[in-house]
Amino acid sequence: MELKQIYAPIQNDLDKVKDTIKSISRIEYKWLSGQLSYIVSETGKGIRPALTLLTGKLYHYDLNYLIPMAVSVELMHTATLVHDDTIDKALTRRSQATINSMWGDEIAILMGDFLFAKAGEFVADTQTPRVIKLFSYTLGIISSGEIGQFRGAYNIKQNREDYFRRIYRKTGSLFSLSTQSGAILGKAPEESVAITKEYADNLGIAFQIVDDILDFTSTEEALGKPVGSDLIQGTLTLPAILIIERNPQDNPVKRFFESRDNKDAVEAIDTAKNPEIIKECYKIAGEYCEKACRNLKSLPQNISRQALYDLAEFVISQGT
Amino acid sequence: MELKQIYAPIQNDLDKVKDTIKSISRIEYKWLSGQLSYIVSETGKGIRPALTLLTGKLYHYDLNYLIPMAVSVELMHTATLVHDDTIDKALTRRSQATINSMWGDEIAILMGDFLFAKAGEFVADTQTPRVIKLFSYTLGIISSGEIGQFRGAYNIKQNREDYFRRIYRKTGSLFSLSTQSGAILGKAPEESVAITKEYADNLGIAFQIVDDILDFTSTEEALGKPVGSDLIQGTLTLPAILIIERNPQDNPVKRFFESRDNKDAVEAIDTAKNPEIIKECYKIAGEYCEKACRNLKSLPQNISRQALYDLAEFVISQGT
Numbered sequence: 001m002e003l004k005q006i007y008a009p010i011q012n013d014l015d016k017v018k019d020t021i022k023s024i025s026r027i028e029y030k031w032l033s034g035q036l037s038y039i040v041s042e043t044g045k046g047i048r049p050a051l052t053l054l055t056g057k058l059y060h061y062d063l064n065y066l067i068p069m070a071v072s073v074e075l076m077h078t079a080t081l082v083h084d085d086t087i088d089k090a091l092t093r094r095s096q097a098t099i100n101s102m103w104g105d106e107i108a109i110l111m112g113d114f115l116f117a118k119a120g121e122f123v124a125d126t127q128t129p130r131v132i133k134l135f136s137y138t139l140g141i142i143s144s145g146e147i148g149q150f151r152g153a154y155n156i157k158q159n160r161e162d163y164f165r166r167i168y169r170k171t172g173s174l175f176s177l178s179t180q181s182g183a184i185l186g187k188a189p190e191e192s193v194a195i196t197k198e199y200a201d202n203l204g205i206a207f208q209i210v211d212d213i214l215d216f217t218s219t220e221e222a223l224g225k226p227v228g229s230d231l232i233q234g235t236l237t238l239p240a241i242l243i244i245e246r247n248p249q250d251n252p253v254k255r256f257f258e259s260r261d262n263k264d265a266v267e268a269i270d271t272a273k274n275p276e277i278i279k280e281c282y283k284i285a286g287e288y289c290e291k292a293c294r295n296l297k298s299l300p301q302n303i304s305r306q307a308l309y310d311l312a313e314f315v316i317s318q319g320t
Numbered sequence: 321m322e323l324k325q326i327y328a329p330i331q332n333d334l335d336k337v338k339d340t341i342k343s344i345s346r347i348e349y350k351w352l353s354g355q356l357s358y359i360v361s362e363t364g365k366g367i368r369p370a371l372t373l374l375t376g377k378l379y380h381y382d383l384n385y386l387i388p389m390a391v392s393v394e395l396m397h398t399a400t401l402v403h404d405d406t407i408d409k410a411l412t413r414r415s416q417a418t419i420n421s422m423w424g425d426e427i428a429i430l431m432g433d434f435l436f437a438k439a440g441e442f443v444a445d446t447q448t449p450r451v452i453k454l455f456s457y458t459l460g461i462i463s464s465g466e467i468g469q470f471r472g473a474y475n476i477k478q479n480r481e482d483y484f485r486r487i488y489r490k491t492g493s494l495f496s497l498s499t500q501s502g503a504i505l506g507k508a509p510e511e512s513v514a515i516t517k518e519y520a521d522n523l524g525i526a527f528q529i530v531d532d533i534l535d536f537t538s539t540e541e542a543l544g545k546p547v548g549s550d551l552i553q554g555t556l557t558l559p560a561i562l563i564i565e566r567n568p569q570d571n572p573v574k575r576f577f578e579s580r581d582n583k584d585a586v587e588a589i590d591t592a593k594n595p596e597i598i599k600e601c602y603k604i605a606g607e608y609c610e611k612a613c614r615n616l617k618s619l620p621q622n623i624s625r626q627a628l629y630d631l632a633e634f635v636i637s638q639g640t
């Protein structure tokens with residue numbers, strides 16, 4: 001199933017979210033409009049705002065609150081990418097030159113801050129202190145998690161559990177804000193808020209595992225950045241961790257982390273592409289998707305709930 | 321009058337604000353505690369949280385809301401300093417090595433983000449969407465203003481009005497958030513909120529003018545950074561603008577901006593220290609302080625109001 005079909009119940013409103021984001025660059029701060037329109041011109045899958053709208057639509061679908069919330073999660077996501085690219089010295093993202101490579105680190109730092117500010121303004125428009133607090137809490141989880149990742153670069157002593165915790169912070173936490181805010185603003189009962197949290201925590205982890213698989217198995221063209229970027233940056237992802245698990249004493253990942261040599265990087269990337277490794281990674285991602293969905297049946301039976309099931313399926317079908 | 325005397329009505333509560341900020345490093349994220357306790361160990365004058373508490377105390381002094389708000393403005397201030405230092409490649413601030421110089425730009429970017437997040441959590445604790453929105457709006461003003469400043473570096477074609485607008489964004493806006501939030505949370509009538517805004521907008525500009533004077537007239541020891549840092553970074557401040565006004569065609573600031581030569585920098589800095597220039601700058605700062613105070617008489621006559629007058633006086637007495 002294509003994302004377009006899954007998003008059908010909320011597509012019109014998701015378009016409004018994207019239009020609202022684009023309008024930021026038109027209405028304010030003429031000296032930012034060049035960068036802003038560049039940043040918002042290339043949009044990703046929109047999975048986070050879609051999650052907010054879909055969970056909101058499970059209950060009381062009030063777009064006065066849900067659109068600003070969906071705008072807010074997408075802007076927070078964009079802001080974190082701008083800062084991450086600056087930290088990683090990344091040249092391209094989604095086949096487009098990064099802000100830091102176009103305008104320098106200084107502008108990228110400030111542009112990220114500006115996007116956080118805009119995200120904060122939109123979340124304030126929800127008039128709901130609980131989701132506002134969750135929004136800031138989530139940003140704290142993400143940024144402190146990135147510090148942990150940066151500090152752990154080229155550290156071979158990280159196991160699966162470390163990895164799952166790390167990608168929860170990186171991706172699961174913002175998925176979780178996206179669904180919980182939708183549910184809270186939709187006036188869902190507390191048990192349902194908790195179910196949408198469980199769904200998003202686990203879906204986010206599954207999504208990140210698949211993203212990390214694709215970093216090895218996809219092409220530079222499709223990725224919009226070099227294959228194996230994570231490993232080259234010293235970030236251990238699941239395929240690399242499985243390589244280490246299989247032969248802890250001597251393996252190409254360890255050799256690369258020790259030598260930082262290009263030849264060793266190529267070998268490590270090749271080994272990560274091993275079909276057994278990749279199959280195992282997909283299996284683990286699939287388990288997180290199952291965990292994500294296990295309590296969805298308690299939510300109201302409607303097209304939004306079905307979309308949540310379909311989205312989980314979509315996530316693990318990527319690249320297969 | 322010393323700050324200690326001015327702060328007397330709220331000193332105990334300001335200490336609570338500082339303790340709360342220090343406690344962040346103790347309670348969470350052990351991998352951040354080193355950096356966090358370093359950042360919060362050296363505190364500045366605390367003028368922003370003091371403004372929140374003093375304006376709050378004019379009316380209904382509810383510390384359940386005012387303490388988180390005061391913590392929030394101070395954390396936002398700290399976060400912007402961490403990012404500014406990274407952008408300016410500053411080595412020291414308040415005689416202490418900067419985060420970027422200690423741990424690198426990557427950690428500084430993320431640590432700034434983390435502090436924004438914490439600031440956001442505290443402002444959410446005010447449970448008041450209006451001040452939360454103002455908080456985010458202010459961050460947008462500050463970060464977009466910094467982009468303008470960065471872009472305008474070494475641009476000789478900036479006049480007083482450009483400068484006043486720029487320092488409003490840099491400093492006035494956060495002073496303004498500090499007092500307005502205090503007044504709003506103190507349930508002040510709307511006219512009083514507007515008066516505290518007028519006070520802070522202008523006090524912030526006066527404060528920044530004096531700060532910019534001291535950047536030339538003070539010593540490296542007292543500043544905790546080299547004398548003339550702003551000019552060397554290509555930032556035009558009031559003393560330099562007055563030099564340009566007096567002789568637009570040929571002046572040492574213009575020569576330095578063209579040559580970027582150290583000899584020319586020394587001459588420009590020397591010229592900025594000219595007593596007439598400095599006197600004129602203080603006069604302008606004084607006018608902003610008068611403007612700040614002109615409607616304070618309409619506020620309730622109590623020790624907090626007196627402290628606002630005294631603070632304005634303190635601001636322009638610095639360095640004289």
